[in-house]
Structure formats: C-alpha cells, structure tokens
Amino acid sequence: MxxxxxxxxxxxxxxxxxxxxxxIDSLQVTDETDPLIAGIIARKRIQFFDNDDIRKDFVFIDDNRPIYQLGKINAPAAHYPVARWHNCEITHFVVPLYSKVYLEAFRAKNLFKSILFNLFKVPDDSQIFIRFYLTSSRSFKHSLAINTTFDQPTKDILLETALPKFIWIAETSNKALIKAKMADGIFIFDATQGNTQTTNALIAASYNNEFVFFDENTKNFVRNILPLHSFSIFTNNLNGF
Amino acid sequence: MATILNKRDEVLAQLAADNKVFVMNSTEDLAGLFAIDQHMEEVNRDYQIKDRQSQLSAATVILTS
Structure with a gap:
C-alpha cells in the first residue's frame, strides 16, 4: 500500500x-548516497550538483485526462479533479530502452563518478555540475562534428574513435557555465558493455587538461596532456536539456 | 592514388612526440583503477539487490483504475 x-x-x-x-540557481548540492563518493566529495569540499536533481515538471499523458498535463514526478496525478487521486505516487516505472543497452543508468553513473574522482585530479573546493544522458553514437558524432566550440584535437580523436551504437555521456560543468549551456569536461561510456565490474565501459574522458582513453596497442589506459576548453553541451534530442 | 587521412593518429602521434602521453601503469594510477574496480563491485552488488527487490515488488502490482 x-x-x-x-x-x-x-x-x-x-x-x-x-x-x-x-x-539551476535553486538547485541544491546533491545528496550523494554512495558512501565512498560522498566521502571524497566531503573531504575535498566539493560542491557537487546533479542535473537529474532539478525539480522539473514532467509531461503526463493519461487517457482519462486532457493530454500533455504538467506535473511533478512525485505527484503525477495532482492535476486530477478528484482529491483522492492527488496523493498518488509512482511506485514502479518502465523505461523502454534499446535491447542492447546492458549498462544501466545506475551503474553507468556510479562508474562515471568513480572514474572522475579516482583517475582525475579534481581540485579541492571546486564546484561541479554534472549532466548524464544516453544517446546514439551517430547522434553524438553528428552534434560533435558541427560543434564549433569544441577544441579541434580532442574533436578529431573522438570523431575517429570507433563507438558502439549507444553511449552514455557525462558532461561536467559548473552553475555559471551550464547556464550558458557550456561544459568543460566529457566522459564517454559504452552503453552496450555488459561487464560492469571494471573500467571496460570507459571509452574516453577529457577533464582538467587531461584526456584519457584505452589504448588498444598497449592494452592500457593512456593519459594525454590535452586541454579541453569550454564547449557547447549536447542538446540534439534533449532540447532545453 | 587515394590518401587515407587519419587525424586521430596524427593528433596522438603529435602528443607522443611532445612527451604528453603517459601509460597509466604508475602505482598511483593502478591504485586508482583498483579503487574503481572495488567500488564498482559494491555498486553491482547494490544494483542486483535493488533489481531483484524491484522485480519482486512489481510482480505484486495490480492496476485497479
């Protein structure tokens, strides 16, 4: 009940x-539930914001009601005329995904945070705003190819990197930068990767002047000193992000 | 004869020539990778519990209206 x-x-x-x-201004620091990540964030005094925490209105369609009703995710039937429906909450949800997406959002996002804090030097007292989404590699590469704000060397590497059909993307930014729809770091993960025990799903990451990718020749991750300046975020099918 | 352009290799070769490439096999890097593996093991365990509980709970849902 x-x-x-x-x-x-x-x-x-x-x-x-x-x-x-x-x-964005009213967004509070994320309540990190993972003890390991929460510990790192607290120790480095990082202000960590998550785009997914923004309390947006969602668009609901119900055959009993006029279509396109806006409502909060925690009160999906608040617009119903009968009062007893107002307390309805979501107990279960189904998200239709392409069948080959084996890396679920929960695991992908945790992998991203783990890589960010364990492989990169995140400055103390910094502010990080993250945006995490699933997209197709075609859509991503199309958007990247016409993105004039993205640094050319990193763009060249990413455009010619073999990507799976679907990828998880994490963009890092801060509140001021994201309001200009800009980011300063990008992490790309293989959404079709079934083995989530390790870092296998990481394809490439660029953050804080470092570009990391898995080198097939040496069978090791390789760290390159390659700065990435602020760039326009991906908004293809995420208009208004 | 057609020339195959590979800007990716060009950029990576230039980075290597500038001594800006480091294979991540230092003690610090390996410790970082090990920490990620350990963390993901915990995450996977947590996910499997939540996934199973979700399936069991979803099986009891009855749509009434």
Whole structure:
C-alpha cells in the first residue's frame, strides 16, 4: 500500500519542461548516497550538483485526462479533479530502452563518478555540475562534428574513435557555465558493455587538461596532456536539456 | 592514388612526440583503477539487490483504475 491508497493506475510520461536559470540557481548540492563518493566529495569540499536533481515538471499523458498535463514526478496525478487521486505516487516505472543497452543508468553513473574522482585530479573546493544522458553514437558524432566550440584535437580523436551504437555521456560543468549551456569536461561510456565490474565501459574522458582513453596497442589506459576548453553541451534530442 | 587521412593518429602521434602521453601503469594510477574496480563491485552488488527487490515488488502490482 502506498500513500495513493488503493488506486492502481498507469500513466505515460513523455517529456519535461525546459531547464531555466532559476531552476539551476535553486538547485541544491546533491545528496550523494554512495558512501565512498560522498566521502571524497566531503573531504575535498566539493560542491557537487546533479542535473537529474532539478525539480522539473514532467509531461503526463493519461487517457482519462486532457493530454500533455504538467506535473511533478512525485505527484503525477495532482492535476486530477478528484482529491483522492492527488496523493498518488509512482511506485514502479518502465523505461523502454534499446535491447542492447546492458549498462544501466545506475551503474553507468556510479562508474562515471568513480572514474572522475579516482583517475582525475579534481581540485579541492571546486564546484561541479554534472549532466548524464544516453544517446546514439551517430547522434553524438553528428552534434560533435558541427560543434564549433569544441577544441579541434580532442574533436578529431573522438570523431575517429570507433563507438558502439549507444553511449552514455557525462558532461561536467559548473552553475555559471551550464547556464550558458557550456561544459568543460566529457566522459564517454559504452552503453552496450555488459561487464560492469571494471573500467571496460570507459571509452574516453577529457577533464582538467587531461584526456584519457584505452589504448588498444598497449592494452592500457593512456593519459594525454590535452586541454579541453569550454564547449557547447549536447542538446540534439534533449532540447532545453 | 587515394590518401587515407587519419587525424586521430596524427593528433596522438603529435602528443607522443611532445612527451604528453603517459601509460597509466604508475602505482598511483593502478591504485586508482583498483579503487574503481572495488567500488564498482559494491555498486553491482547494490544494483542486483535493488533489481531483484524491484522485480519482486512489481510482480505484486495490480492496476485497479
């Protein structure tokens, strides 16, 4: 039994409102549940913000109601005329993904955070805003190829790197930068990688003047001193991110 | 005859020529990779528990309206 009482109902969620500067400004530091990551963040006094924590309105479709109703994810039936529906909450959800996406969001995002804090020198007292999303490599490369703000050497490497059909992308930024729709770091993961025990899923990462990728020749990760300046974030199918 | 352009290799070769490439097999790097592996082991365990609980709980859901 949940706070919605005995109501058992299913709705479709098909989108969300645009991210505004106000929403970014009001975003609180993320409540990191992973003890290891939380410890590192606390020790380095990092202000860590997660785009997924922004309390956006989502777009709901329900065949009982007019279409495209906006509502919070924790109150999906707040717009219903009958009061007893207002307490409904989401107890389960299904996200349709391509069948070959073996690396789930939970594991992918944790892998990203682990790599960020264990392989890169994250400055103390810094502010990090992260954006994490799934996309196809075609869409990503198309967007990267026409992105004039992306540093050319890193762009050349990424465009000619063999990528799987689907990839997880993590972009690092800060509050000021993200309001200009810019980021200063990028991590690319193989979303079709089934082995999540290790760093196998990491394809390439660029953060804080370092570019890391797995070198097939030496069978080792390689660290390159290659600065990446701020670049426009990926917004292809994520308009209004 | 056609010339195959490979900018990726050119950039990587230039980085190597400038001594800006480091294979990540130093003690510090290996410790970092080991820490990631250990952390991901915990994450995977946590995920499997949540996944199983989610499946068991979802099996009890009945749509009534």
């Amino acid at each position: 949940h706070i919605g009482g005995d109501i058992g109902h299913a709705v479709l969620t098909i989108g969300r409102e645009r991210t505004t500067d106000n929403l």
